[in-house]
Amino acid sequence: MPQKLSIRIDGEYVYAAEGQTILEAARASGKFIPALCYMEGISPAGACRLCVVEVQGVSRLLPSCTTPVQEGMSVRTNSERIKEYRRIALELLFAERNHTCAVCVSNNHCELQALAQKLGVTSVRYPYSYPKLPVDSSHPRFVLDHNRCILCTRCVRVCSEVEGAHVWDVMSRGIQSRLVCELDKPWGEAESCTSCGKCVQACPTGALAEKGWAAEEMSKNYVHISRLAVRRGVQR
Ligand code: SF4
Ligand code: SF4
Incomplete structure (x- = not known):
């Protein structure tokens, strides 16, 4: 049974399962992150770079389809920089x-x-x-x-x-x-x-x-x- 993690997405606390990516956790909680190369069930590629997000404490944008969630992580999905x-x-x-x-x-x-x-x-x-x-x-x-x-x-x-x-x-x-x-x-x-x-x-x-x-x-x-x-x- 994967461990439950608590993360914040756009200021809202959501639960994510250990091993999930940010994209999976965001979509599971009803948040929209665009992606063209992502397809549920197959391996992620990080190819289209459309799913980038900001993670607090990391200066560069990260592809949410290949970045795993971590306990306490705070993510922004739709800042002006990301747009x-x-x-x-x-x-x-x-x-x-x-x-x-x-x-x-x-x-x-x-x-x-x-x-x-x-x-x-x-x-x-x-x-x-x-x-x-x-x-x-x-x-x-x-x-x-x-x-x-x-x-x-x-x-x-x-x-x-x-x-x-x-x-x-x-x-x-x-x-x-x-x-x-x-x-x-x-x-x-x-x-x-x-x-x-x-x-x-x-x-x-x-x-x-x-x-x-x-x-x-x-x-x-x-x-x-x-x-x-x-x-x-x-x-x-
Ligand atoms: S790589 Fe090209 S042909 Fe293959 S699924 Fe993507 S867009 Fe279609
Ligand atoms: S075997 Fe591969 S290339 Fe041929 S139709 Fe199926 S998915 Fe497409």
Whole structure:
């Protein structure tokens, strides 16, 4: 039985279980912390940096999805400094790839788009990179559009930790980073892919989608994958 810890989130005392992260404790107590790479049940990645919080006594912002709670910890989730940091992180995500929402299969069902609306990000102050990126439509049922990928690695972790196939990885670094299938094969040639579709459901944007589906149909639901992962105790 995990020990109960008392922490403060935005001045309010809440109970957390030993081993929980700040994000888990905050969400369990009904507090909103944005995150795009987090998915309940699979290992945390700390990739999107949107879930940063201030912890009293620590000068730098900490990713709440990978920082464990400690007894007596005092956390702020929504200061002006945090809001500005999150805004910058979101704007950079939009600037790095080609997110043309109006012609995206995930328009109105996209977590990136929804978060930008929620956080009031209506413009981008950085120059767009407009990278020339491919679309892999070699799989008979699914399509990967690198233009919409935010490198959250949810697909990588779900495929590896829940499906056990480990089809995906991220190659290169920084701005050159790119999702790769097996050893950089077209998805349709991947021998390890079981075509389960879990990666598609886990993807927060239009980067992974069902082939031939219209935007109205392409709403995703990763909750059942999370439940499955939690029941199996995948990450612990
Ligand atoms: S369809 Fe299933 S096995 Fe294939 S890449 Fe996606 S999660 Fe992995
Ligand atoms: S394809 Fe989707 S789930 Fe995978 S890293 Fe890109 S945005 Fe994330």
